[in-house]
Amino acid sequence: MKLRFLGKNSVNGDCPTLYATDRDSYVVQGFRVFENDLLTRLDIRDGQTVVAVPEELFTHLTKDGASTGEIQRLEAPVMIRTEDGTFVVQGQEVTDTEALEQMSIPAWETCVEVPRPDLIALLEEPRGADYQRPA
Secondary structure (H helix, E strand, O other), X not given: OOEEEEEEOOOOOOOOEEEEEOOOEEEEXXXXXXXXXXXXXXXXXXXXXXXXXXXXXXXXXXXXXXXXXXXXXXXXXXXXXXXXXXXXXXXXXXXXXXXXXOOOOOOOEEEEEEEXXXXXXXXXXXXXXXXXXXX
């Protein structure tokens, strides 16, 4: 999988980063989630994991043609908005060697791959989902 860097939300370090892939998907690099109260609210299947990223990370979607980078509703793959304003993103854990070699991932982070259409759909106006539902 080849990655195209869209942006990050860190001045120093390799913290939360967003990439477009050559597979019509995005790779979201973020902080590993260990809080049981969050994890128990999700249906995490084999091969999947979750990361926490600041909501501002999604503003970089405009560099991939999205008209906005503001998440408007909570559905898979962006599952939860925490009280501190971060989003919990669920997806396939990236294990592709070629992709991993293109990134620098600290031990406290990991990355997930999410389908582009699924993430872009969350930028549309809410359709009954309660966006403000806190974690």
